[in-house]
Amino acid sequence: MQGLLEAMAVDAGRAILDIYRAGASVSYKPDCSPVTDADEAAEAIILAGLSHHFGTIPVVAEEQAAAGILPDIDGGRFFLVDPLDGTKEFINRRDEFTVNIALIEAGAPVAGVVYAPALGVLYSAEKGLARKQVVAADFSRSDPVLIGCRNAGDRLVAIASRSHNCSETLAYLADHGITDFEAIGSSLKFCLLAEGIADVYPRFGRTMEWDTAAGDAILRAAGGETLTLAGEPLTYGKRHQQNDSEFANPPFVSRGRR
Incomplete structure (x- = not known):
């Protein structure tokens, strides 16, 4: 699953970068939060990929949720998708925006991908292991490197x-x-x-x-x-x-x- 989610995130990130460079169209939701055509394009790519590869697992996605489209998740296993996290950063031309895809089981996040397309870095996790990859300008990826939290010292x-x-x-x-x-x-x-x-x-x-x-x-x-x-x-x-x-x-x- 991890590799498939990574590929979807990179595909969505490619579409986001195209819009980022060309200039995004910005509108506002009923709660006054911003949404762009990059959010919508990335979500469409991710939803299509999840439907193709994991069609039996429901998906809760930010823009669909904003439109009142929420699936039945009573089975306890579902995906959570934020196609463009950090929309304000995106609009303000800061590179810290990300693509987020996570799998939830029994209320806990058990797999996930965070891709920062403008920074060229991809993080992912599955089966209790977290890893990082560098994504080049041509969207090729480096070999993954395992990462881990550090032990907290006296100066946090x-x-x-x-x-x-x-x-x-x-x-x-x-x-x-x-x-x-x-x-x-x-x-x-x-x-x-x-x-x-x-x-x-x-x-x-x-x-x-x-x-x-x-x-x-x-x-x-x-x-x-x-x-x-x-x-x-x-x-x-x-x-x-x-x-x-x-x-x-x-x-x-x-x-x-x-």
Whole structure:
């Protein structure tokens, strides 16, 4: 499965880069979040690939969900797709946007791909192993290299959201004595933890499951974890929530090895 998901992500990334270089058309959803023709083109490519190779597994995809198209996921196994995570980075000509595809089983992300097409880097995970590849300008890929979280030392390095930082995040960093942190967009934050470049990613601003699932799969395979503020693993497939919309995440903290 891993190789197929990687290929789909790279195909979607190729379409995104074509639009990125030519200039994207931007519109806004009812919740005022931006969407571009690159989001829609990439999602169509991924949905076609998943339907062809894994037609019996339902798919929850961001743009389809925004249109009210949600499959039955009661079987417990489904894909989560964010075809262009970091749309604001994409619109503002920053290269940190990603393609995200994740497989969920029993509420946990068990496989995932995060591809940053403008940066030429591809992360993936399956069967408890996380790996990284370099993607060249012709979209050929290097041999994969296994990655893993580092053991946290006395001086933690944090990753925070570039476009969605908030006072709660800054308070968390202050309360934990963390002075070293970097702001970065999209699901790359999980990948930097998985690669051992940083130690902790607190997120108090709003996220949806398709924003986090693929990066979270890679982080967990690399030896890290994503916990709610109650200390429980973040789960996926959250429907019919009393205090929030379907597939919305609560605040969480992702981190490498303690």
